[in-house]
Amino acid sequence: MPGMSLPDHDIAILGGGPAGSALALLLARTAPRPDRIALFRAPLRGAGHAADPRSLAMNHGSQVLLASLGAWPRVAAEIRTVHVSQRGRLGRTLIRHDDYGVPRLGSVAGYSALHQALAEAVAKSGVQVIEDGQARLARHDAQGATIEQAGRAWSCAVAVQADGTPGDAAPRDYDQHAVLTLARASLPRAGWAWERFTREGPLALLPHPAGPDVHSVVWCCRPERARQLQAMDEAEFSRALNAAFGTRLGRLSAQRPDGVFPLALRLRPALAxxxxxxxxxxxxxxxxxxxxGLNLGLRDAARLALSLAGWLRQADTDPAPLLAQYAQARQPDRRATAGVTDFLPRVFATGLPAVEHACGLALLGLDLAAPLRAPLARHLLQGLRA
Ligand SMILES: Cc1cc2nc3c(=O)[nH]c(=O)nc-3n(C[C@H](O)[C@H](O)[C@H](O)COP(=O)(O)OP(=O)(O)OC[C@H]3O[C@@H](n4cnc5c(N)ncnc54)[C@H](O)[C@@H]3O)c2cc1C
Incomplete structure (x- = not known):
């Protein structure tokens, strides 16, 4: 608009984790001026790696998206079968890739490897990376927003929060912590992921890129138990893990836990x-x-990029209606995914024999009834398209 000065950036993205970096790449792909997109991120540590013990299972949809952005990690382990069971009960269900006509159900990569692949792609994208320290959204109004970082202020037409913290959204605390480590199996099964529901919380073993016999362990349990597990040496921890998981992979030899995450459901009330x-x-x-979580976050990024692609060619117009549209379009997928991940850990943790029995039967029923299993598997594979 004549007489009005341009903001420093059309879009400022606050946070360069997987969701923020993917959004930067998606926007840069169609933006007439990628240099008018800014990615504010904390400086990368060490040789460009953010040290994070998480292994991330990504579904087929996320893999296709990241590969199209040139940001698929160099090493990843495939999941071709998911085995779901319940400790102390009979039911179990298998979800197999060939039932759904896809080459794999998903793949697992290290958070750091994914971070590195995304950072390399961002470096080639033309997006302006600003990494002088912690950034914050200082203010916003109907005309734009201001980001402050290292004592400097930057104006932008649109600010996207991708810093990993959903504001002051009221948490639903699961009273569970996730204890993370790696374990080697004496009878490995390549391409299998295991989700075992226990009264304490779900225990997952995922294939890991470090080798066909290496599994990433995500053990969700009560905070007190997590503290005990953290204090154990390798032998003690391995014994506890074998007792909780059973013998389906032979003997498991685990490393000591290398990360603990408290778990809560937090939904920011307004996405825009x-x-x-x-x-x-x-x-x-x-x-x-x-x-x-990440699969959902990548779908957020993809939908927001779609909403803003046209606007970037006429960035002097008001983007607020497009952001409101984005927020509305994301509700069904967000509700359904949050619903599934909220229901599963709580229902198996009730400790009520009747409920546990019903869950066991449900798993057995799911295994027998492909038509029931299919919607769950499809959702986990692709998410709701919105
Ligand atoms: C134990 C565990 C296991 C999980 N496993 C899976 C899985 O198997 N599959 C899956 O899909 N999801 C999984 N998730 C969820 C997944 O880790 C998250 O959904 C994903 O990391 C979200 O990415 P993000 O970019 O939104 O946020 P984050 O990964 O939190 O990244 C946010 C980034 O913003 C930066 N930042 C924060 N504040 C500022 C600031 N003020 N200024 C600048 N930068 C800032 C941070 O340094 C970070 O780099 C798991 C989560 C946990 C806890």
């Missing part, structure tokens, strides 16, 4: 407000059961 929008964990944090 005026000139701001939130994606990924800044929009919602979920229980890691069924590994859905």
């Amino acid at each position: 407000e005026g000139r701001t929008a939130a994606i990924g964990n800044a929009a919602q944090t979920l229980h890691p059961v069924a590994g859905q």
Whole structure:
């Protein structure tokens, strides 16, 4: 608009985790001026790696998206079969890739490897990376927003929160912590992921890129138990893990736990407000059961990029209605995914024999009834398209 000065950036993304970095790449792909997109991120540590013990199971949809952005990690382990069971009960269900006509159900990569692949792609994208320290959304109004970092202020037309924290959304605390480590199996099964529901919480073993016999362990349990597990040496921890998981992979030899995450469901009430929008964990944090958080966050990024692609060619117009549209379009997927990941860990943790028995029967029923299993598997594979 004549007489009005341009903001420093059309879009400022606050947080360069997987969701923020993917959004930057998606926007840069169609933006007439990628240099008018800014990615504010904390400086990368060490040789460009963010040290994070998480292994991330990503579904087929996420893999296709990341590969199209040139950001699929160099090493990843495939999941071709998921085995779901309940400790002390008979029921179990198998979800197999060939039942759904896909080459794999998903793949597992280290958080750091994914971070590295995304950072390399961002470096080639033309997006302006600003990494002088912690950034914050200082203010926003109907005209734009201001980001402050290292004593400097930057103006932008749109600010996207991708910093991994859903504001002050009221948490639903699961009273569970996730204890993470790696374990080697004496009878490995390549391509199998295991989700075992126990009264304490779900225990998952995922294939890991470090080798066909290496599994990533995500053990959700009561905080007190997590503290005990953390204090154990390798032998003690391995014994506890074998007792909880059973013998399906022979003997498991685990490393000591290398990360503990408290778990809570947090849903930011509004995904968009005026000139701001939130994606990924800044929009919602979920229980890691069924590994859905990042998949959902990447779908947030894809939908927001779609909403803003046309606007970037006429960035002097008001983007607020497009952001509101984004917020509305994301509700069904967000509700359904949060619903599944909220229901599973709680229902198996009730400790009520009747409920446990019903869950066991449900798993058995799911295994017998492909038509029932299919909608769950499809949702976990692709998420709701919105
Ligand atoms: C134990 C566990 C296991 C999980 N397993 C899976 C799985 O198997 N599959 C799956 O899909 N999801 C999984 N998740 C969820 C997944 O980790 C998150 O959904 C994903 O990391 C979200 O990415 P994000 O970019 O939104 O946020 P984050 O990964 O939290 O990244 C946010 C980034 O913003 C940066 N940042 C924060 N504040 C600022 C600031 N002020 N200024 C600048 N930068 C800032 C941070 O340094 C970080 O780099 C798991 C989560 C947990 C806890």
